[in-house]
Amino acid sequence: KDIRSRFWDTHRRVAEEREGEFLERHNNEMDIVLVFSGLFSSVNTSFIVANGKNLVPNPSDTTNALLTQLVQIGLGNLSAGTMSLEPASTWSPSQTDVWIQAVAYASLSMSLLAAFGAVLGKQWLGYYKASRYSHGSPEDRGRRRQMKMDGLNVWYFDTIVQSFPILLQCSLLLFGISISADMWYKQRSIAWVIIATVVFGLLFYSLAVLASLSSTACPYQMPSSAVLRLCGVDSTSLSSTSIQY
Template sequence: MSDVLKDSTIAVKGGKDVRSRFWATHMRVAEESEGEFLERHNSDMDIVLFFSGLFSAVNTSFIISMGTDLVADPSDTTNALLTQLVQIGLGNLSAPGTTPAVPASTWSPSSIDIWTQAIAYASLSVSLLAAFGAVMGKQWLGYYKASRYGHGSPEDRGRRRQMKMDGLNVWHFEAVVHLFPVLLQFSLLLFGISISADLWYQQRSTAWVVVATVVFGVLFHSFTILASLSSTACPYQTPSSAVLRLCGVDSMSSLYASMATLSSLTFNI
């Protein structure tokens, strides 16, 4: 690498020794490479923040609309009381004692409504967690950009920059940053499951449209992950495939081996 840098036309050769030219060229090449690195990840974090904000608003509206399923309808109590008043007015004094005065006291939400709401709240929580992670990611990137060089001679600044870059690799910075879009995708999946389950028990003909859309989205995303794992030249690279590669699943055979291991562990348990 030193020979390439020494022969590079980027370096200013006049009046400098080989060592100075090396570190000057190193700084210029590093600046170009890290500029692309910072721009890419900052752009990813901006996308996560923007989409999570819109998605959280939609999810919250959906949760509010479903919230009526977890509480008793006040009109039921009103109708029951009016019925008793009518019966009393007609002289049927024994009728009021045959039914509860307040139907809400014996009402409870169905298990389907509870699970649907739980999944919707889980979706909202995961999307907010992704947004929180994106904010932290932008802070990490800003700190790295501000402190990567420091002060001193070109050699000292170059060594400090290399130390910072090695720290990114040791602490798996890219894997952590790639998790935030994955969390957002998982949140979207939970939202699809929740709205599909809610519609399924209300209007199945409408629910089929949502279920088909969710299934198509899951299959399409799974296809892009499998395609990206089959070849690094595949253009359908996603944060999920990047995380899988960093976890050691860098090919289809590795994915099948991991799935087989997980299945055997589950069967043994």
């Protein structure tokens, strides 16, 4: 073989090794997002259903109101003409219940959006895996393959895929806020336990992100670290900010 052929053979072996690691890593991440999103969405849905009754009138209250009116009519204290046809028409949910449910629904929406993104991510990876090989000479195949690999960087594929776990993490935080607020108005001693757990998890996550930004050798790397680095946040910017303050 000539030098050009040996070069493209070496390029193919190196590219296959790199692509194999790339596809395996992202496929595993998408599988984790799908599994966790499915389990978490079921828990979140149960919470929404359990608290959904606070957003609609209680049928027993309507029945009791009608019975009270009938008793008043029987006693002569109320005429049938002045009887309200819809005793529960003046009912409205409390603002607390509304915003708790709003946060819970936002959490569920983010979880489903993360799952949808993971499905798209697996489809994109499958398309890339199927289209990375082409016909032609080794040089033509190598050039097309390199073009597809360069396209991953040009179109920020890694950042887009890394944003799906971040959506799931935000969804988990919103769920913690909603369940803490809901329990706060029911039993504050239990609410403090939930709040302490949420705060501890948030602090732990924040410290892990800061540690990962301080050095690329830190083992606590996560999707949010990659996104923050893309936005220009790293150890240098953090150090300069701390010096200014």
